[in-house]
Amino acid sequence: MAGKRSTPEQIVAKLRQVEVLTAQGKPVAEAVRAIEVTEPTYYRWRSEYGGLKLDQMKRLKQLEAENGRLRKAVADLALEKVILKEAAFGKLLSAARRRACVEHVTTRLGISERLACKVLGQHRSTQRKVPSRPDDEAALRDEIIALAKLYGRYGYRRVTALLRAAGWCTNHKRVERIWRQEGLKVPPRQPKRGRLWLNDDACIRLRPERPNHVWAYDFVEDRTRDGRKFRMLCVIDEFSREALAIRVARQLGSAEVIDILADLFIARGVPAHIRSDNGPEFVAKAVQGWITGVGARTAYIAPGSPWENGYVESFNGKLRNELLDCEVFNTLREAQVLIEQWRQHFNTVRPHSALGYRPPAPEVVMPGPPVPIHRPNPTGSVPPAVMLH
Numbered sequence: 001m002a003g004k005r006s007t008p009e010q011i012v013a014k015l016r017q018v019e020v021l022t023a024q025g026k027p028v029a030e031a032v033r034a035i036e037v038t039e040p041t042y043y044r045w046r047s048e049y050g051g052l053k054l055d056q057m058k059r060l061k062q063l064e065a066e067n068g069r070l071r072k073a074v075a076d077l078a079l080e081k082v083i084l085k086e087a088a089f090g091k092l093l094s095a096a097r098r099r100a101c102v103e104h105v106t107t108r109l110g111i112s113e114r115l116a117c118k119v120l121g122q123h124r125s126t127q128r129k130v131p132s133r134p135d136d137e138a139a140l141r142d143e144i145i146a147l148a149k150l151y152g153r154y155g156y157r158r159v160t161a162l163l164r165a166a167g168w169c170t171n172h173k174r175v176e177r178i179w180r181q182e183g184l185k186v187p188p189r190q191p192k193r194g195r196l197w198l199n200d201d202a203c204i205r206l207r208p209e210r211p212n213h214v215w216a217y218d219f220v221e222d223r224t225r226d227g228r229k230f231r232m233l234c235v236i237d238e239f240s241r242e243a244l245a246i247r248v249a250r251q252l253g254s255a256e257v258i259d260i261l262a263d264l265f266i267a268r269g270v271p272a273h274i275r276s277d278n279g280p281e282f283v284a285k286a287v288q289g290w291i292t293g294v295g296a297r298t299a300y301i302a303p304g305s306p307w308e309n310g311y312v313e314s315f316n317g318k319l320r321n322e323l324l325d326c327e328v329f330n331t332l333r334e335a336q337v338l339i340e341q342w343r344q345h346f347n348t349v350r351p352h353s354a355l356g357y358r359p360p361a362p363e364v365v366m367p368g369p370p371v372p373i374h375r376p377n378p379t380g381s382v383p384p385a386v387m388l389h
Contacts (some may be wrong), residue, residue: 008061011045018042048284059226083109083119096131098122140170141178148184153322161351161358206273206299208239208311214299215244215264216275216312219252220319224329232339233260234319238311241352242360243343244268246319248336254284265294274308275299318346 006014014035021031033273074132087101093255102116117124134140147159154162160172208214208248217235224230233247233256261274265314293297301308323342329335351357 008049015042015045015049023259079111079115080119083111083116086119092172092384095122095126095371099127099131102127108128112302137178140168140174141182143168144175144178145182145184148182151322152326158351158353158357162349165349165351182300205273208237211237211240212269212271214238214273214275215271215307217257218277218312218316219279220324222315222324222329224335226267230329230332230335234312234315235260235264236239236312236315237271237360240360241311242356243315243346244341246343248332250332251360254280254287257287260292260293265296270295273297273299275301275312277301277306277309278303 014037017035018028018031021034022028028042029039032039033044037045073382083105087105093156098120099122101120102113102122105111105120106113113127116122117127143163144156147154147162151159151162156334157172157324159179160170160175163170163175199343206214207242214237215235216238217233220232220234221229222232228250230248230250231252233245233252235244235246236242237244244264245260247256249256274291278300288298306313319339323339327338329338346359347361348359348363350359352360
C-alpha cells in the first residue's frame with residue numbers, strides 16, 4: 001500500500017486487526033508488520049483513531065461533513081451581511097442604485113459579481129446592460145429646471161402638464177426622475193380636512209352643474225412695500241374654475257362689489273347663484289337687492305365656516321402661494337398689473353389638477369409644431385416668446 005493514502009475507515013480496520021493479533025499473543029512489532037505500516041505510523045494512528053469502531057467512524061465522518069456545511073453557511077451569511085452593510089442602508093429601489101452598489105461591493109470586497117448580484121437582488125443581465133439615455137434628455141432637463149425656476153410652487157406633475165402642452169412627448173415618471181436627480185423640491189401639501197356640511201348653501205348641497213351656474217367671490221388682503229394695505233376681490237366660476245375677475249384697490253365696499261358684478265354680468269351673463277361669506281360688503285341690503293333685481297340668487301355660507309366656500313378659498317390659497325408670497329409690490333399699480341398677469345396665466349396656461357391638468361380657459365391653438373409659451377415677466381414688460389422643444 002506504499003504511496004496510497006489510507007482512508008479513516010481503512011485505518012480503523014487496521015487498528016482493529018492489530019488488536020486481534022495482539023490478543024492472540026503476537027508481539028506488537030509483528031502485528032504492525034502484518035498491516036504493512038511502520039511503528040511510528042501505527043502509534044500515530046492509534047493516538048488519533050484509537051478506540052473507535054467502524055460505525056462510529058462513519059458517524060464521525062458524517063458529523064464532520066455536516067459541520068463543514070454549517071461553517072460554510074455561517075460564512076456565507078456573514079459575507080452577505082458584510083455585503084449589505086458595505087452596499088447601503090435601507091432598500092435599493094432602482095436598478096441604477098443596485099448597479100452602482102454591485103460595482104462598489106465587488107471592488108471593495110473583492111467578491112464575484114454573481115454573489116453580489118444574488119445578495120443585492122440584481123439580475124445579472126440588468127447589471128451588465130449599459131443604460132441608455134434619450135437624445136433629448138439634456139434639453140428636457142434644462143426645460144424642467146427653467147420651468148421649476150419660473151413656477152417655484154409647481155410640482156413635477158403640473159410641470160409635466162406644461163411640457164406636454166408645449167409638445168414634449170414625456171410622462172410624469174420621467175419628469176419625476178429628473179426632478180429628483182436635480183434636487184428640486186415638491187411644494188408641501190396641506191392636510192385635508194373632513195367636514196359635515198349641512199347648510200343649504202354649502203358646497204355639498206349646492207354643487208355647480210354647468211358654467212355660469214354658481215359663482216363665488218371673496219376678499220384677499222396684502223400690503224405694498226410701504227406697508228399700506230390693499231384688497232383684492234376675487235370672482236370665480238365654480239364649475240369651470242375660471243378666475244372671472246380680480247379687482248385690486250385700497251378700499252372695496254358694496255358699491256365696488258356691485259360695479260364689478262355689473263361688468264361681469266354684461267360680459268358673461270347672469271349666473272344662477274352667487275356664493276359668498278357673511279362679510280359686510282356681501283350682506284349689505286344694496287348688494288342683496290341688486291343681485292335679486294338682475295335675476296340671480298345669493299348663497300351665503302354659515303358664519304365662521306370658510307370651508308363651505310371651498311372653491312374660492314382654494315383659489316385664494318393658490319393666489320397667495322404662487323404670487324403674493326413671492327412678489328414685493330412697490331406700488332398699487334404694480335400690484336394690479338402683476339395680479340392681472342397672474343390671472344391670465346391661471347386661466348390660459350396653468351394646469352389645474354381638478355380638470356385633468358388642463359387650464360380652465362385655454363387659448364385656442366391650431367394643431368402643428370410646439371407653440372411658444374409667453375412666460376410672465378415680473379417687471380410688467382412684454383417678455384419674449386420662449387420656444388419649448
